[in-house]
Amino acid sequence: MTHILEIxxxxxxxxxxSFLLRRxxxxxxxxxxxFSLSIASGESFGLVGESGSGKSTVANxxxxxxKPEAGEILFEGHDLLTMSQQERRALYQEMQMVFQDPYSTLDPKKTVGWSIMEPLNIHKIGSKAERKQMVLEALTDVELDEAYFNSYPHQLSGGQHQRIAIASAIVLRPKLLVIDEGVSSLDVSIQAAILNLLNDLKKKYQLTYLFISHDLNVIEYFCDRIAVMYHGKLVEIFDSANTDVSKRADYTKKLVEAIPQIYLT
Ligand SMILES: Nc1ncnc2c1ncn2[C@@H]1O[C@H](COP(=O)(O)OP(=O)(O)O)[C@@H](O)[C@H]1O
Ligand SMILES: [Mg+2]
Incomplete structure (x- = not known):
C-alpha cells in the first residue's frame, strides 16, 4: 500500500x-x-471528534x-515541515483544502471565474485562454453552468458556494483534498448532493480525501477508514465497513450516543 500522506x-x-499573560x-x-496517521492513495479517510478536539489544527x-513544534508530515515520503519553501510551494499544487464556511471562502468583490482561476494564476499554469478553459471545465465538474463564470458570490446559495470552493480546489488537479467540515454548514439534502459530487470527482480524478467532520454519521457514510480524535490525541482508527460497534473504543461509542448534542462552535 502506498501512503500519500503520513503524519x-x-x-x-x-x-x-502576550508577555503579561504568558505565565x-x-x-x-x-x-x-x-498524533499519527497514514492515508493510502485513493482512500477517503475520515477524521472525527467533537469541537475543539484538534481536527482543524491537523488540517491546518x-x-x-x-507550524507544529514536533513530528513529521510526509507527503509522498517528503517531510513538509523540513523541506525548503520552494519545494513546499510545488507540493501544495498537489494538495488543496476546502474550508468549512462556504460564505467566507470567496472574495465577495470578485467573480466566480476569477476565484477559480486564482490558483492557476498563482501557480502560473497555462496561457490566459487555457486558464479560462480549465475554469469552465471545473465549473462543469461541479455541475454548475458555465454562465456562473461571471456571477458574484452574493448571487449563490450555500451549496453553490461550496461547489465553487471545490472547483477552485480541483482546478489544479491535486492528488489530495483536505476537506474541513466541508458540508457541516449545509442543509442535509444539500450535504448529500455535495458528498455525491465528491464521490464522482474522486473517481474521475483519482483523488484521495482527508475528510474532517464532527458528525460521525456523515463520516461513516463517506469514508473508508475513520480516525477518532479526543483532546488532541488519536483514540482509534477503524474501518467503516466493520459495523461491529461493540469493538469500538468507549469514547467512539459516546460520540455515537452524543451525535444530536454535538454542535460546532
Ligand atoms: N490559532 C489558534 N490559536 C490559539 N488556539 C487555537 C488556535 N486554533 C485552535 N486553537 C485551539 O486548539 C484546540 C483545537 O482546536 P481545533 O483544531 O480548531 O479543533 P476542532 O477543529 O476539532 O474543533 C482548541 O482548544 C482551540 O481553541
Ligand atoms: Mg475545526
Missing amino acids: KHMTKTFNES RFDNTPPAVDD SIMGLV
Whole structure:
C-alpha cells in the first residue's frame, strides 16, 4: 500500500503570545498531541471528534497554515515541515483544502471565474485562454453552468458556494483534498448532493480525501477508514465497513450516543 500522506508523532501547542499573560497560559495542553496517521492513495479517510478536539489544527498543519513544534508530515515520503519553501510551494499544487464556511471562502468583490482561476494564476499554469478553459471545465465538474463564470458570490446559495470552493480546489488537479467540515454548514439534502459530487470527482480524478467532520454519521457514510480524535490525541482508527460497534473504543461509542448534542462552535 502506498501512503500519500503520513503524519508521525505530530504535536502542536498554541502558546499565548502576550508577555503579561504568558505565565497563566504556560500550561496550555497541546491542541494536537503526539498524533499519527497514514492515508493510502485513493482512500477517503475520515477524521472525527467533537469541537475543539484538534481536527482543524491537523488540517491546518498539513496545509502549512500552522507550524507544529514536533513530528513529521510526509507527503509522498517528503517531510513538509523540513523541506525548503520552494519545494513546499510545488507540493501544495498537489494538495488543496476546502474550508468549512462556504460564505467566507470567496472574495465577495470578485467573480466566480476569477476565484477559480486564482490558483492557476498563482501557480502560473497555462496561457490566459487555457486558464479560462480549465475554469469552465471545473465549473462543469461541479455541475454548475458555465454562465456562473461571471456571477458574484452574493448571487449563490450555500451549496453553490461550496461547489465553487471545490472547483477552485480541483482546478489544479491535486492528488489530495483536505476537506474541513466541508458540508457541516449545509442543509442535509444539500450535504448529500455535495458528498455525491465528491464521490464522482474522486473517481474521475483519482483523488484521495482527508475528510474532517464532527458528525460521525456523515463520516461513516463517506469514508473508508475513520480516525477518532479526543483532546488532541488519536483514540482509534477503524474501518467503516466493520459495523461491529461493540469493538469500538468507549469514547467512539459516546460520540455515537452524543451525535444530536454535538454542535460546532
Ligand atoms: N490559532 C489558534 N490559536 C490559539 N488556539 C487555537 C488556535 N486554533 C485552535 N486553537 C485551539 O486548539 C484546540 C483545537 O482546536 P481545533 O483544531 O480548531 O479543533 P476542532 O477543529 O476539532 O474543533 C482548541 O482548544 C482551540 O481553541
Ligand atoms: Mg475545526
